[in-house]
Amino acid sequence: MLFNTALFWLFFAVFFVAFHFAARTRVAKLWLVVVGSLLFYGAWDLRCVPLLLGTALLDFWIALRLSRSQDERKRRVLLATSIVANLGVLGFFKYARFFADSAHGLLGALGVALPEPTFSLLLPAGISFYTFQSMSYTIDVYRRELPARERPEEFLAAVSFFPHLVAGPIIRASVLLPQFEQMQAPRWxxxxxxxxxxxxxxxxxxxxxxxxxxxxxxxxxxxxxxxxxxxxxxxxxxxxxxxxxxxxxxxxxxxxxxxxxxxxxxxxxxxxxxSPIDFWRRWHLSLSTWLRDYLYIPLGGNRGHRYRNLMLTMLLGGLWHGANWTFVLWGLYHGLLLVVAHQLVDRFPGLKQTxxxxxxxxxxxxxxxxxxxxxxxxxxxxxxxxxxxxxxxxxxxxxxxxxxxxxxxxxxxxxxxxxxxxxxxxxxxxxxxxxxxxxxxxxxxxxxxxxxxxxxxxxxxxxx
Structure with a gap:
C-alpha cells in the first residue's frame, strides 16, 4: 500500500475518521493504531505480519523483565537475548543469501568445490527500520532511560505506527510513547x-x-x-x-x-x-543518530580509538542498507571521508570559521x-x-x-x-x-x- 496511490488515501480516510470520531477512549485508539498498522503492513505480504508481531512482543516481554529485575547479570542476559534475537531475525532474512554466496565464492577461490546456493528468502518490507526501533526500546529500558510499558498495545502501537513503519524515520519508543499517553487532537x-x-x-x-x-x-x-x-x-x-x-x-x-x-x-x-561531517548531520538523521547513540558511543565514541569507531559505525551503517558488497564499500567510503574530514578540522581549526x-x-x-x-x-x-x-x-x-x-x-x-x-x-x-x-x-x-x-x-x- 503505497503513499502515492489512491488505495492508501482511501485507507487513510477511513482510519482518520475512525481514529478521531469512532474511537472514544485512549485504549480504543491504541488498538485502532495497532490493527490499522497491521492491515497496512499486511497489504504488502500477510506472511510478514507474524514476524513483526513476534519481534515486538518479545521485546515487550524482555523490557518488562528488565524493569522488574535488580540482578545486573540477569539484566545483561535479557538485553543480550533481545539484541541477538533482533539481529538474528534481521540477519537471517536479509543477509543469509549474501553470506552464503560470499562464503561460496571464498571457498571456490580456495579450491573447495561446493554446490552454489540456490535458496531465496522473503525480505519483509521495512525490517531494518522496525528491528532498530524495537531493539532501541529494550536498550533504553536496560539503561533505565525509559520505563517499560505494562500494556502491550502501547508498545505495539509505537513499533507498528504505519506512517513510519516501512521506510522510517526510525522513531524511538521514547518519542512516540509519551504522545500515545496524551492522544491530543491535532491543532489547526x-x-x-x-x-x-x-x-x-x-x-x-x-x-x-x-x-x-x-x-x-x-x-x-x-x-x-x-x-x-x-x-x-x-x-x-x-x-x-x-x-x-x-x-x-x-x-x-x-x-x-x-x-x-x-x-x-x-x-x-x-x-x-x-563537508562530509556536515552531510551526515543533514542526511537520514534518524539512522545517523541511532548509530551514534547505540553503536558509536558504546564503542568509545571520541574518547578512544575515534577513527576506528567511525569506520566500524559507517561500515555497519552501509551494511544496514543492503546485502551487497557495494553497500559495504559505500559505508567504508563515507567512513574514510569522515576520518579525513575530522583530521583536517583537528589540524586546521580555521576551517570551522564562517x-x-x-x-x-x-x-x-x-x-x-x-x-x-x-x-x-x-x-x-x-x-x-x-x-x-x-x-x-x-x-x-x-x-x-x-x-x-x-x-x-x-x-x-x-x-x-x-x-x-x-x-x-x-x-x-x-x-x-x-x-x-x-x-x-x-x-x-x-x-x-x-x-x-x-x-x-x-x-x-x-x-x-
Whole structure:
C-alpha cells in the first residue's frame, strides 16, 4: 500500500475518521493504531505480519523483565537475548543469501568445490527500520532511560505506527510513547503543516520517479559510458534518492501530524552540506543518530580509538542498507571521508570559521562531488558496474560527448535535483496560515502528483 496511490488515501480516510470520531477512549485508539498498522503492513505480504508481531512482543516481554529485575547479570542476559534475537531475525532474512554466496565464492577461490546456493528468502518490507526501533526500546529500558510499558498495545502501537513503519524515520519508543499517553487532537496549525508536507512529499516523489529514467539508463547499461552520460545518470540518481526518500519522510510526518503526532525531521537540505561531517548531520538523521547513540558511543565514541569507531559505525551503517558488497564499500567510503574530514578540522581549526560566499559554495560543490561518487557505489549492483560508471565520469570526453539531446537531459536532471531541494526549503519556511494564496498551489501539487504517480512506483528505501 503505497503513499502515492489512491488505495492508501482511501485507507487513510477511513482510519482518520475512525481514529478521531469512532474511537472514544485512549485504549480504543491504541488498538485502532495497532490493527490499522497491521492491515497496512499486511497489504504488502500477510506472511510478514507474524514476524513483526513476534519481534515486538518479545521485546515487550524482555523490557518488562528488565524493569522488574535488580540482578545486573540477569539484566545483561535479557538485553543480550533481545539484541541477538533482533539481529538474528534481521540477519537471517536479509543477509543469509549474501553470506552464503560470499562464503561460496571464498571457498571456490580456495579450491573447495561446493554446490552454489540456490535458496531465496522473503525480505519483509521495512525490517531494518522496525528491528532498530524495537531493539532501541529494550536498550533504553536496560539503561533505565525509559520505563517499560505494562500494556502491550502501547508498545505495539509505537513499533507498528504505519506512517513510519516501512521506510522510517526510525522513531524511538521514547518519542512516540509519551504522545500515545496524551492522544491530543491535532491543532489547526498541525493540520495545515501536515497537508503541506504531504503535498511536497508527493511532488518530490513524482520528480524522483521522473529522474529514475536517466539513472536506470546508466546503471542498467553494459557498454562504455561517455563522461556526459555518466554524470547525467549519477546526478539523476543523486536527485532520485533524495526526492524519493525525503518525499516519503515528508508524507509520513504529514500523515502523523493529521493524527496529532509529531515525528522528528529526517533531512536538513543535505546537498548544501559543506563537508562530509556536515552531510551526515543533514542526511537520514534518524539512522545517523541511532548509530551514534547505540553503536558509536558504546564503542568509545571520541574518547578512544575515534577513527576506528567511525569506520566500524559507517561500515555497519552501509551494511544496514543492503546485502551487497557495494553497500559495504559505500559505508567504508563515507567512513574514510569522515576520518579525513575530522583530521583536517583537528589540524586546521580555521576551517570551522564562517567562510566567504565563494568559499562556502566551493565547499558545498566539493562535498556534493564526493557524495555523488558515493551514490554510484550505492546504486550499482556490482563492483564492476560501479567502476564502469566512475571511470566514465572521469574520462576526458566530456566536451566531445555534448549533443543537444544529451545536454537537455542533463539540464532536466539538474532542474529536478534543484526542484527537490527547493521544495524542501520552501516547505520548511512556509506557513499556509500566513500565505493563504498557497492553498490552491499546494492542492494543485497534490493533484498533479497523484495523477502523474498513478503507477504507484515503490519507494527506494522499502527494500531496506
Amino acid at each position: 496549525e498541525q493540520v495545515r503543516r501536515g497537508y503541506l508536507l504531504i503535498a511536497v512529499g508527493l511532488l518530490k516523489k513524482t520528480v524522483a520517479d521522473l529522474l529514475a529514467g536517466p539513472a536506470d539508463a546508466l546503471f542498467h547499461g553494459s557498454g562504455a559510458t561517455s563522461a556526459l552520460e555518466a554524470w547525467t545518470g549519477a546526478l539523476a540518481f543523486t536527485g532520485q534518492i533524495y526526492g524519493d526518500f525525503s518525499g516519503y519522510t515528508d508524507i509520513a510526518i504529514g500523515v502523523a501530524l493529521l493524527l496529532g503526532f509529531v515525528l522528528p525531521p529526517n533531512f536538513d537540505l543535505p546537498y548544501l552540506a559543506t 567562510p566567504s560566499a565563494a568559499v562556502l559554495w566551493a565547499k558545498r560543490l566539493g562535498t556534493l562531488y564526493l557524495v555523488v561518487l558515493g551514490w554510484v557505489l550505492f546504486r550499482a549492483e556490482s563492483l564492476p558496474e560501479a567502476l564502469r560508471v566512475l571511470q566514465g565520469m572521469h574520462m576526458p570526453t566530456l566536451a566531445s560527448s555534448f549533443t543537444w539531446p544529451a545536454v537537455l537531459t542533463l539540464l532536466f536532471v539538474v532542474a529536478g535535483l534543484v526542484l527537490c531541494h527547493a521544495a524542501s526549503a520552501l516547505a520548511e519556511k512556509t506557513e499556509l496560515r500566513q500565505r493563504p494564496i498557497l492553498w490552491p498551489v499546494v492542492t494543485a501539487c497534490f493533484a498533479v502528483a497523484m495523477v502523474i504517480g498513478t503507477q504507484g512506483h515503490s519507494f527506494i528505501y522499502f527494500q531496506f
